[in-house]
Amino acid sequence: MNLHRRLVTLADVARESGFGESTVSRVLRNQGSFSKRTADRVAAAVVELGYVPNRLAGSLAGNATSAGSQLVGIVIPSLANIVFPDLLRGLTGALDRTGFQSVIGVSDYDPDREEALVGALLSWRPAGLVVTGVEHNPGTVALLRAAGIRVVEMIDTDGPGLDLVVGFSNRAVGEASAAHLLGRGYRRIGYVGHDILRDLRAGKRLAGFEAALNGAGHGLIDREIVAEPSSAAAGRAALDRLLDRTPDLDAVYFSNDDMALGGYFCCLARGWSIPHRLALFGYNGLDITAAMPQPLSTIRTPRLRIGAVAAERLAAGGPAETIDLGFELMEGATA
Amino acid sequence: MNLHRRLVTLADVARESGFGESTVSRVLRNQGSFSKRTADRVAAAVVELGYVPNRLAGSLAGNATSAGSQLVGIVIPSLANIVFPDLLRGLTGALDRTGFQSVIGVSDYDPDREEALVGALLSWRPAGLVVTGVEHNPGTVALLRAAGIRVVEMIDTDGPGLDLVVGFSNRAVGEASAAHLLGRGYRRIGYVGHDILRDLRAGKRLAGFEAALNGAGHGLIDREIVAEPSSAAAGRAALDRLLDRTPDLDAVYFSNDDMALGGYFCCLARGWSIPHRLALFGYNGLDITAAMPQPLSTIRTPRLRIGAVAAERLAAGGPAETIDLGFELMEGATA
């Protein structure tokens, strides 16, 4: 470990290879003109010295006024639900191909924390910033606008965006879910969800769902909402409580597949037949739900594609726009 | 958007507030001495101008020779399995508290890709680097050593580490799993797993498992290994094939809980009673398995703590060492 030794710099490579700094820089970035022989000698010196470029310096020098570095900042609300890692997967996959690196912040569904993270990420002068959802603190919006860089808001298209918006309508998801259940003849429908004060998109789905039910003249019979984050355990416990209180429901809509999976386990444990005694409908299209003995009826969201499209647009430039990637209703066997 | 306007710099704040750059810098970093009145004026100017510090410049200037920036590089093999987001959660949670930002790379279980990522991350002169597992390319090891920064290898303690190692013994996990099954009287034991050529830690668990079985005079009766990444669907299909071939097994050990969940669904679909007709044993202690009608028998790993401890040690300094955080056997109801 050369903890105390100076790290190798471009000047060292220049000296070792016998060329000037600018020439070495050009070779390393494969930009401008230089001869094959020069490139070989520089490459040899790089290997010889074990040179690792300093991107801090590179970004500072190269492009100080605007989109400086080759970094992209990403703010997601959580890592606990596989949905967000899936988005990250789509993002990093596409970003890698264009030579960008991702700096990640987790806001924990807290708008103030989001604002702090946006500020921290901007201090790295990223080429672009990806945030989740279209609702933000005024301060966050101000920071984003003042930064003068590309901003992508992921997942939710229900609302005006700052720049690029890539996702789908959560409200429409709720409406489609209700239409499906009504179409299958279910009438006494309940809801099991997690904290909609924090997860605004879950709230929008529920709003769309209820609106569609009401529009058809059937209301939502009962609901059970937990304060904790979504999980199978929370879904199972919540459905238990809901059914204890209102046993004569014929279908339940869940805030997501984690909760729905818990509901499925609840029915298994009660010995209730699905979907005859009770129908279940989820949201997200988690891979796991396809492996169930009865595939879960749910809405599959294009998470990887949202991430990929967001990353491509970030790099590519173009006008501000909202890109609706839609969603897919999986009929399944539980509703 | 001031895409074309110069961004606000520290010099602007200095001019606006009427102090020198050094004073403003000191105030912003809350370091050195300055009067309350100065701090207030500087703060006002910052708000007035909407100043966002440039950490690229800060890190370059402040600490160019060694651990430069306030960045930490993290390389994980995948985002598809919730295990790695959990590690990230532990890491980012602890890192946030110390003011570090995480730059993340996903290697896709590919050592060459890992090497490339380590190089790319090092070019940001991170204060430390977190990688997964103790097996790396020689080139990766060389980069890590030459960087002269803190390195943490997560998850696996089976092997010599470069600097800090935080995790547990995967081999011991396999041995403990075998001991549990043997202790419960199971003798005709099979294995269902995913690609152990890529997921080396799954390979180590299997090695420990087999060694323990053999040591007790009982071999592994049959195994079914899929080439794809682990998933519930893969686990279900694989168990189906295994049972078609060798129906008289009395227990199956899975490479992880995703696969085991698929196995559970397989048994449900076949109408096989668990654990009497077939016992199932997993690995990871995913939250979801606790919500099952019969909680899965599995090994719970301290994923969040591994991340948290790794982050703390990274920031704190200290000698090279291996920290074994152990694991917990969850008795469950399936084995």
Add this chain to the structure above:
DNA sequence: AAGCTGATTGGCAGCGCTGCCAAACTGAGA
């Protein structure tokens, strides 16, 4: 009033790299 100590403050040289521009070199044509 002069001297002294400790708290504040500012000037300026870099950190490692890239962009700009001028210098040096090359080979073909006159």
Add this chain to the structure above:
DNA sequence: TCTCAGTTTGGCAGCGCTGCCAATCAGCTT
């Protein structure tokens, strides 16, 4: 041999910030 366009190369001024050190100031003491 000389000229000229095109290619290859190097010198040097910053990018925005921090660390160092000197300058200034305030409050006491003698």
